[in-house]
Amino acid sequence: MNEFPGLVAILAYDGLCTFEFGIAIEIFALPRPEFDFAWYRHCVVAVDQGPMRALGGIAVTADAGHEALGEAGTIIIPGWRNRDEPPPQALLDVLCKAHARGARLLSICSGVFVLAAAGLLDGKRATTHWRYCDELATRFPAIEVDSAVLYVDSGQVITSAGSAAGIDACLHLVERDFGAHTSNTVARRLVMAPLRSGGQAQFIPAPVARASRHDLAPVLDWAREHLSESLTIPEMAAKALMSDRTFLRRFSEATGMTPKGWLQHARMTQARSLLESTVLNTEQIAERCGFASAESFRVAFRKAVGLAPSLYRDGFGQR
Known part of the structure; x- marks a missing residue:
């Protein structure tokens, strides 16, 4: 593995989920002059060859291809373009290799389907957006799906719930690496609470109470x-x-x-x-x-x- 805190590789793909991608860039790629210690190095890694577009009509270019994942200490999967579309086998293979050598993998929202397709969540607890939890559990019965939480930390693999929960998961990883004071500082710059109480159960639609x-x-x-x-x-x-x-x-x-x-x-x-x-x-x-x-x-x-x-x-x- 690389020197701490190492390289964070953020995946980009055609049909990129813009918000989830922005979360990863904001937390791991933004310069941090407020800290007097080394922050993460980062690169954007292309999943697909050729032009890549993001939601909103934005064109995306990447810093590197799959080869950069061999150096990454952390890999971020910011959503996935289509839950019904199998991820490229080349991507699944390189993620498995990265996991085998000890790299950490973090998925945001529907990005969990990429980890699931790679078999990296079998026998583990994981989460995703509450709208997709039943689908994830049905398609991948070897995964223990928890629909109530904002994120699940299984050690080497972290999965987060719907889009904004990716912020919680990324801040949690920062806290693991640098401590609560640093993650709180990052959260303040994001103008958000450093710790949101509870899980995504509070966001699942429920019948309106009479009182x-x-x-x-x-x-x-x-x-x-x-x-x-x-x-x-x-x-x-x-x-x-x-x-x-x-x-x-x-x-x-x-x-x-x-x-x-x-x-x-x-x-x-x-x-x-x-x-x-x-x-x-x-x-x-x-x-x-x-x-x-x-x-x-x-x-x-x-x-x-x-x-x-x-x-x-x-x-x-x-x-």
Whole structure:
């Protein structure tokens, strides 16, 4: 593999999905003078020979052909022109070779069908736009399709839901590489929240409720401000002026998560921020984030992040 963070190859093809392609260019190819460390190198790789057009009547030229994928540490598949059209076998072969040597692959929206056709998602959990999830599951039964999330990180392969969820997935990859402070900085330049709560379940059309839906945003904001406390469902339901049962149903509809799962995610997000930006010790961070003990915090953090808190601070803490 190449030096960190290495080369990001962004695929271009005739019928290119313009928005998904723009997401990848914006995050991985835009100059980053705000950082004093090396950013990603990038290149646009042509899938097709000859003229390539993007949606909107734009002509596309590429920096290189398939040979550049042999050097890439990360390959981005920004959608696919037609879910019913099999991707070129030459492309599938080169993606399999890249995966075999350890390259990371990230698909945005319908780009998952390229990874699926290559067999790189067999036995793995993956997602795509909620409109395509049933089709993906039917055509590729070896894939565990999750229609509720914004993206799925399987380690070497990341799949994202509908178009804008590609931003979430790409920011997640930036966070994996550089830490939450850097990904938050990129998100601010994009003028978007660094972390969107919940999944795409909140965007799936549902019958209109007879009564207006309660806005849970004030309750979530209140919970974030009280993470050091042992928050309970009855407390949160009372804040929302709902019964426990109604609150649980509305919470799942709004976030795609259980209150317990959401609180754990919020606590991990706060813990990362404190590890990166403060000199608080593990015990103090555990207390601020609502863990019963430093040891329970260490166990939960390692399970969620894959690193001990001390190692995370060594890698991403401000010096």
